[in-house]
Amino acid sequence: MNALHSSLKRAQSDGLARIRDDFPILKLRVNGRPLVFLDNAASSQMPQPVIDRWVRYQTSQHANIHRAVHHLSEVATAEYEGARKKLAAFINAREEREVIFTSGTTDAINLVAHGYGRRFIGAGDEIVLTTLEHHSNIVPWQMVAEEKGATIRVVPVNDRGELIFEEYLRLLGPRTKLVGVGHVSNALGTVNPVREMIQAAHEKGVPVLVDGAQAVPHMKLDVQALDCDFYAFSGHKMFGPTGIGVLYGKAEWLEKMQPYKGGGDMILSVTFEKTTYNVPPHKFEAGTPPIAAAITLGAAADYLAGVGFDLIHAHETDLLDYATDQVNRLPDVRIIGTAEKKAAVLSFVVDGVHPHDVGTLLNEEGVAIRTGHHCAQPVMQRFGIPATSRASFAFYNTHAEVDALVAGIKRVQKVFR
Ligand code: PMP
Numbered sequence: 001m002n003a004l005h006s007s008l009k010r011a012q013s014d015g016l017a018r019i020r021d022d023f024p025i026l027k028l029r030v031n032g033r034p035l036v037f038l039d040n041a042a043s044s045q046m047p048q049p050v051i052d053r054w055v056r057y058q059t060s061q062h063a064n065i066h067r068a069v070h071h072l073s074e075v076a077t078a079e080y081e082g083a084r085k086k087l088a089a090f091i092n093a094r095e096e097r098e099v100i101f102t103s104g105t106t107d108a109i110n111l112v113a114h115g116y117g118r119r120f121i122g123a124g125d126e127i128v129l130t131t132l133e134h135h136s137n138i139v140p141w142q143m144v145a146e147e148k149g150a151t152i153r154v155v156p157v158n159d160r161g162e163l164i165f166e167e168y169l170r171l172l173g174p175r176t177k178l179v180g181v182g183h184v185s186n187a188l189g190t191v192n193p194v195r196e197m198i199q200a201a202h203e204k205g206v207p208v209l210v211d212g213a214q215a216v217p218h219m220k221l222d223v224q225a226l227d228c229d230f231y232a233f234s235g236h237k238m239f240g241p242t243g244i245g246v247l248y249g250k251a252e253w254l255e256k257m258q259p260y261k262g263g264g265d266m267i268l269s270v271t272f273e274k275t276t277y278n279v280p281p282h283k284f285e286a287g288t289p290p291i292a293a294a295i296t297l298g299a300a301a302d303y304l305a306g307v308g309f310d311l312i313h314a315h316e317t318d319l320l321d322y323a324t325d326q327v328n329r330l331p332d333v334r335i336i337g338t339a340e341k342k343a344a345v346l347s348f349v350v351d352g353v354h355p356h357d358v359g360t361l362l363n364e365e366g367v368a369i370r371t372g373h374h375c376a377q378p379v380m381q382r383f384g385i386p387a388t389s390r391a392s393f394a395f396y397n398t399h400a401e402v403d404a405l406v407a408g409i410k411r412v413q414k415v416f417r
Helices: 002-022 048-060 071-091 105-120 139-148 165-171 194-203 251-256 291-307 309-328 355-364 377-382 399-416
Strands: 099-102 126-130 151-155 176-182 208-211 230-234 245-249 267-270 275-277 333-336 345-350 370-372 388-392
Touching: 002 309, 002 399, 048 291, 071 099, 071 245, 071 291, 099 105, 105 139, 105 176, 105 208, 105 230, 105 245, 126 139, 126 165, 139 151, 151 165, 165 194, 176 194, 194 208, 245 251, 291 309, 309 333, 309 345, 309 399, 345 355, 345 399, 355 370, 355 388, 355 399
Parallel strands: 126 151, 126 176, 176 208, 208 230
Antiparallel strands: 099 245, 230 245, 267 275, 333 345, 345 388, 370 388
8 A cells, every 4th residue: 555655656756747848958878878867956957948948038139238229139139128027926036126146156155255355354253154054155254354444253053954043142242244055065965944934034134145056946936025136047057058047136225235346237327436336236236247148047937937936845745755765775776964953965874885986886877866065064074074075966866867876876886995
């Protein structure tokens, strides 16, 4: 009965994975085996409708935007601003001008570090980050702290990889000028209690930047409900192109912030004596932006919304539970990151085998995972390991692919026995 129930559930869950027919790259064979792509946290694959959008733009709509009256420029401008509108709706921003196109999460966080940090953080002030942060939400703040004489305070995690909330509350003090927190940890998959963290920070008048790179592909985002001050994410992790990302910022902050980059389009007037800056979002989009990528990102947002986050969540939860259970059954394999709330990431170490060897041997079987410190060295240090092997899932992955991963790990263990 139980076996029947679980195989029915599995078939139901994999029904969604028929969607994988939309993804041409998933039909590839690698080393003579069907590709099993489990490196989605690093970058996910693009479905045909999103690829088609790129081609349509390049073949019939391309010109530079904002600065000409000819037909193509007007079309490209309308499509680019249309993409902004789509992204604003996708994250439920109050206003379109709160969506700034950047080159990715890293660029978005640097924009906040420069535009907010260098203006509003001073000597003796404090920036609260967490042990779970990706380097891109650490290094820009270290640069600001070094320049301004500010201090970085770090929220610790417990042995499961969950933030210790009481410690977070303790770190919020009168000198705290910003909280920076990842919505979902790329190294462990922990889903952080960002809503509660934002509420606690706001009670002390502290703005919060959320690094949403690993959340946006997996859960419905509502920036108004979260009430975050800034939210950063990347196109290439949400089935869109590389070279594009979004910084959401509350209009009241964007108006007060200084621009990050100077150049064309971000000004209202320029003389050698004085330059007047444009209004948000243009103030933060100097030069020719990645027009094709922004428009294609709009199509990726449409695609994701079309699949639906309820389905995505149900399938990915099922997949992660199944993978966790299967990997837990393997002797001498340890899962790193066992938080109660996790999304789409399974990090593990195989006793006696370096993660790079795990990755290399799995690749021989066509299984793509990532190995290393995942640009999150403080997390690795916390768990006393140099690196992990990480399988990360998207809605197009299947239970059979988890089986391929598990079979691959067993082979690794045989080779190294
Ligand atoms: N933050 C997190 C949590 C990430 O996983 C990543 C990418 N691995 C980034 C930031 C940086 O994203 P990007 O390289 O697209 O700027």
